[in-house]
Amino acid sequence: MDLAGVLLTVAIASFFAGAPLSLIRRDLGYLTTFGAALLFGAVAVDALLFGPVRGAAWGGPLGDVETLSLDALSAFFALATSVVWAATSVYSVWYDDRPSPVLAVTYALTLGAIALLVTASSEVLFLIGWETMTLASYGMILEARGRTDRVYSAAFVFLAFGEASTLLVLLAFAGLFVGTGSLAFGPTLSGTVLPSLVFVAGLLGFGLKMGTAPFHMSEWLPIAHSSAPSNASAVLSSTLTLAGAYGLFRLVSLLPGPPDWWGALTLAIGAISVLLGALFAAVSEHSKGLPAYSTIENNGLILVALGVSLLAGANHLTLLAVFALFAAFYQALAHALAKTVLFLSAGYVEHLTRTFDLSSVEGRATGPDRAALVGTLAASLSLAAGPPLAGFVSEWMVLEALFQSYRFGETWAQFVGLLTGAAVALGAGLITVAMVKFVGFAYLWKPRCARAPSERGSLGPVVGAVAFAVLTVGITAPWILVLLAPSVSVVMGSSVAAPIGGLLSVPNGWSILSGAPFGILSPPMVPIAIAAGVLVAVGYDRLGRHRAVRRVPVWMAGSAPAREGETYTSFGYSTGIRLMMSSALRTREVRANAGAITTVGFEAVEPYSVELEVFDVFKLFYDGLLVVGEGVSRVLKERVMPGQLGRYLAYVLVAVLVVVVYIASVST
Numbered sequence: 001m002d003l004a005g006v007l008l009t010v011a012i013a014s015f016f017a018g019a020p021l022s023l024i025r026r027d028l029g030y031l032t033t034f035g036a037a038l039l040f041g042a043v044a045v046d047a048l049l050f051g052p053v054r055g056a057a058w059g060g061p062l063g064d065v066e067t068l069s070l071d072a073l074s075a076f077f078a079l080a081t082s083v084v085w086a087a088t089s090v091y092s093v094w095y096d097d098r099p100s101p102v103l104a105v106t107y108a109l110t111l112g113a114i115a116l117l118v119t120a121s122s123e124v125l126f127l128i129g130w131e132t133m134t135l136a137s138y139g140m141i142l143e144a145r146g147r148t149d150r151v152y153s154a155a156f157v158f159l160a161f162g163e164a165s166t167l168l169v170l171l172a173f174a175g176l177f178v179g180t181g182s183l184a185f186g187p188t189l190s191g192t193v194l195p196s197l198v199f200v201a202g203l204l205g206f207g208l209k210m211g212t213a214p215f216h217m218s219e220w221l222p223i224a225h226s227s228a229p230s231n232a233s234a235v236l237s238s239t240l241t242l243a244g245a246y247g248l249f250r251l252v253s254l255l256p257g258p259p260d261w262w263g264a265l266t267l268a269i270g271a272i273s274v275l276l277g278a279l280f281a282a283v284s285e286h287s288k289g290l291p292a293y294s295t296i297e298n299n300g301l302i303l304v305a306l307g308v309s310l311l312a313g314a315n316h317l318t319l320l321a322v323f324a325l326f327a328a329f330y331q332a333l334a335h336a337l338a339k340t341v342l343f344l345s346a347g348y349v350e351h352l353t354r355t356f357d358l359s360s361v362e363g364r365a366t367g368p369d370r371a372a373l374v375g376t377l378a379a380s381l382s383l384a385a386g387p388p389l390a391g392f393v394s395e396w397m398v399l400e401a402l403f404q405s406y407r408f409g410e411t412w413a414q415f416v417g418l419l420t421g422a423a424v425a426l427g428a429g430l431i432t433v434a435m436v437k438f439v440g441f442a443y444l445w446k447p448r449c450a451r452a453p454s455e456r457g458s459l460g461p462v463v464g465a466v467a468f469a470v471l472t473v474g475i476t477a478p479w480i481l482v483l484l485a486p487s488v489s490v491v492m493g494s495s496v497a498a499p500i501g502g503l504l505s506v507p508n509g510w511s512i513l514s515g516a517p518f519g520i521l522s523p524p525m526v527p528i529a530i531a532a533g534v535l536v537a538v539g540y541d542r543l544g545r546h547r548a549v550r551r552v553p554v555w556m557a558g559s560a561p562a563r564e565g566e567t568y569t570s571f572g573y574s575t576g577i578r579l580m581m582s583s584a585l586r587t588r589e590v591r592a593n594a595g596a597i598t599t600v601g602f603e604a605v606e607p608y609s610v611e612l613e614v615f616d617v618f619k620l621f622y623d624g625l626l627v628v629g630e631g632v633s634r635v636l637k638e639r640v641m642p643g644q645l646g647r648y649l650a651y652v653l654v655a656v657l658v659v660v661v662y663i664a665s666v667s668t
Contacts, residue, residue, distance in 0.1 A: 001055060004046050008055035009068055011039040012115050018108030026104040027093050033108050034089035040115060041082030047075035048483055055119070064184050067121040072486030073253060074118050076329060077246040080336045081118070081239045085111055087466045091344050092231040094462075095351070098143065103229055106139035110235060114243050122184045123173040126247075130169060134162035137240060140232035154227035161208060165244075168205025172198050172251060188256050188493075195255050199262055202251040203269070209244030210299040213272040230347020233288055237295045237343055238336040245302055245332050252306070253491045260408075263311030264416050266303050271423040273300025278430035279581060282437070283574045287349050287356045290438055291342040294383055297431055298335040301398050302328050304420055308401045311417070315409045320401065322496045323514050325488050326481055327397035333480070334382060334390035337470045341379035341463050342438070348372055348463075349442050358441040358570035371460025373443045375467035380435040382470045385428055388526040390474040393512070395428060396521055400514035433577065441570040477523040478509050 001009075014036035022029025047053045047070040055068035070078055096103055113136055117129030141155040175198035177183055228236060252258075277296030284290040305328035312321035346356075353361050382391035402424060405417020473480055481498035489495045503511040503522050511522040641647075 001057075002053075004043055004053040005055040005068075007039055008043045008053050008070060008119065011036045011043060012055070012068060012112060012119065014039065015108060015112030015115050018111070019105045022101045022104035022108060026096055026101050029101070029104045029108055030089045030092045030096070033111055034086055036115075037082045037085035037089060037111070041079055041086070044070060044075040044078035044082060048072060048079065048486055064122050064124070064182065066125050068116075068119045069121050070119055071490060073249060073490040074246065076333075076484060076487040077242060078115070078118050080333050081114060081242060083466070083469060084234065084238045084336055084340045087340055087344070087462055088231050088234045091234075091347075091462045095229070095231050095347055100143075103140060103143040103232070106136045106143070107231065107235070109136035110140060110232075110240070114239055117243060118246060120185075123176065124183050126185075127166070127170065127173065130243075130247075131166055133240065133243065134159070134166065137232070137236060138162070140235075141228045143232070144227050144229055151227060165205050165208040168201050168208065169247065172202035172205055175201065176251075176254065185250065185254065188254050196259070196262070198251070199255060199258070200265075202248060203266065206244040206248040206251070207269060207303065209247070210241045210302070211273075211296050212299055212303060213269050213276065230288070230343055230350065233292070233346070234340050234343035237292065238340045241295060241299055242332060242336055245299070248306070249328075249491055252310075253493070258310045258314050260311060260314045260410060260413055263307045263309070263314060264413060265307075266310060267307030267416055267420045270300045270303030270305075270307055271420040273297065274304065274427040275300075275423040275430075278427035278434065279577075281434035282430045282577050283581075284434070285358050285570055285574075287358055287361065287438070287442060288343065288346045289356075290358070290434055291339060291346060294342070294431060294434060295335070295339060297427055298331065298339070298383070300427075301331050301395065301424065302335075304424060305331055305398050305401060307420075308398075308405065308417070311405075311408055311413055315407070315413075317404075317407055319499075319516055320404050320407065322488065322492060323397070323499045324401040325491055326484060326499060327394065327401055329484050329487060330390075330397060330477070330481065331394040333473065333484075334394040334470070337466055337473065338379040338382040338389075338391055341375055341466045341470070342383070344463055344466075345372060345376040345379070345442070358437065361442050361445075361570075372463045373439075375460070375463030376443060377439055378467040378470055379463075380439045382474070384432040384435040388471070388474050388523060388530065390470050390477070392526075393474050393477040393521070393523050395424075397512065397514065399424060400519045400521075404515050404518050430577070433574070437570055437573050441573070475524055475527055478512055481512065482509070 014032055018029040018032040018036065021032050043053055052072070053070045053075075057065055057067040059065060092104070092107065110133055113129045113132035115129075117126050117133065120126040120129055138155055138159045141158055142151060144151045144154070173183075175194055179194050179198070180186065180188075274297050277293050277298075277300055281290050281293035281297060284293055305324050309321045309324035309328065312318075312324060349361055350356060355361060378389060382389035385392045385395040399421065402417055402421040405421065406414055408414050408417060478498070478500040481500060485496060485498045499513045499517075500509050501511050501513045501517070501520075502508045503520055503525070506522060506525065510524050511520050513520055
């Protein structure tokens with residue numbers, strides 16, 4: 001084991017060491033995970049630049065050698081998660097003021113479990129890390145503040161969906177074992193039926209952890225992420241869902257060439273996730289629920305890019321397959337960075353205003369720390385695909401890949417690509433509305449009657465550092481793609497080069513080329529052009545005459561608001577979307593009496609409050625599953641497991657007999 005392997009082993013051990021150290025002092029535990037994250041990221045960079053890194057190794061329970069290692073694929077996810085963990089660990093020192101150290105303990109265990117599954121060399125070690133991650137994250141959610149019944153409900157929903165994901169992943173790995181005869185990640189499968197079963201089980205299992213359709217709306221991801229403490233929400237949204245993406249990419253790298261329908265299925269799930277995630281984010285009034293729905297939209301974009309790559313590979317469009325895969329990796333990185341900022345910012349707003357309701361925040365988070373505002377604005381613009389940030393580049397790459405779906409061989413595949421492109425474009429517009437609402441009402445909104453903010457420390461350095469990374473990754477996108485080339489090569493099964501080139505007199509490496517190429521974008525030139533335009537505007541302003549600025553009160557039918565609560569609200573901002581999309585949201589207006597009769601002018605007016613009831617089709621879906629599950633359980637309880645000891649002994653004997661027969665057949 002070389003030096004890099006030793007450092008890798010030390011980094012993973014340090015994550016787990018943060019748990020007992022947190023019992024001594026929470027700050028000590030968080031600082032330990034911060035150091036481990038820096039070390040983990042450094043080893044990941046080494047693996048991307050110089051080749052695989054192998055750490056500690058030992059004999060597994062089934063005879064396979066278990067190894068902590070990083071190849072190019074796992075190194076990319078290790079690097080992305082390490083940046084997030086370094087930021088959230090520093091933030092947690094400021095954020096975690098709980099009397100109990102349980103949040104710090106479960107936080108360290110979650111980070112260690114994700115690091116373990118990313119570096120796992122076998123399916124057994126991966127599943128150990130996967131299940132530990134689920135249980136530790138469950139513990140983090142239980143540490144949320146608020147009504148006990150709601151916290152317990154959110155944690156239980158998360159655990160239920162987490163265990164369902166584990167069962168599906170276990171099924172996919174069982175198929176891999178049947179096809180390869182080994183529990184180590186290695187040889188690809190052959191045949192037709194078995195790889196398809198493995199792919200579908202893996203897509204559903206890992207997709208469930210990513211929060212994609214149909215397991216997302218009004219269920220585990222928005223409930224759990226909005227209910228958890230903010231440092232936990234950032235880890236869940238930016239790295240736990242990223243662990244699901246890693247598992248899916250790892251599985252695809254082990255499977256043979258895909259048929260058309262693999263890509264079409266992935267595209268369909270991704271498109272629905274993008275559209276509905278963006279729609280529900282646009283109408284959400286929860287300062288942490290909105291970013292949670294945005295996570296669904298962004299993870300849907302990852303699946304869309306992967307789906308295009310699979311379809312292109314099935315149609316022997318190698319350049320398009322490679323470009324789409326680069327888009328998927330870059331989208332994963334851009335989302336992880338920007339969403340970390342958004343959830344840390346949501347926790348900041350919570351501490352300052354003591355509310356999650358955007359209509360009640362009223363811009364009160366602006367006062368103490370303008371650096372937090374700038375960082376949050378940058379992250380929100382990135383998630384809304386604003387240039388020159390990372391989200392702009394990733395969404396351009398995804399759309400460029402979809403524009404080339406006309407090259408798919410089958411007409412139905414072209415039609416799926418067309419519909420997906422429309423869904424992604426509509427989702428991009430809706431998520432812009434959501435991000436404007438988040439920044440506008442959390443920071444920028446300044447009603448005349450707003451209460452003064454409460455003071456609590458500074459978050460500016462942490463948010464600013466990650467936001468700067470979002471900007472840097474966007475501007476240096478061509479060079480980031482060069483760094484990602486080894487990771488994409490693992491999934492493709494052959495060495496590939498980053499899709500970059502020159503533009504006019506601009507040297508090679510300044511532009512991203514899609515297809516052969518189909519389109520060209522130069523991310524470094526975008527900020528240069530923006531800066532040039534700003535200079536022109538500033539020069540014109542300086543040379544022109546001085547003009548007086550006229551300031552007017554907040555618009556309220558021509559007059560300023562008389563009291564707090566009369567200003568434009570976050571709910572009112574998205575009511576137009578609720579009305580336009582009522583056929584999809586199934587909303588209806590409900591008016592309820594709000595109190596005593598008041599007099600307006602010379603007329604007596606009976607006040608009322610207006611609410612929108614939402615008919616949730618996904619809740620009906622899960623309620624139906626619950627009814628079916630309860631019925632099956634009742635039959636099993638009455639017929640198969642009636643509580644008779646004789647039947648249980650018979651079951652045990654039959655199980656032993658089956659195992660003996662299987663072992664005998666294998667040994668012969």
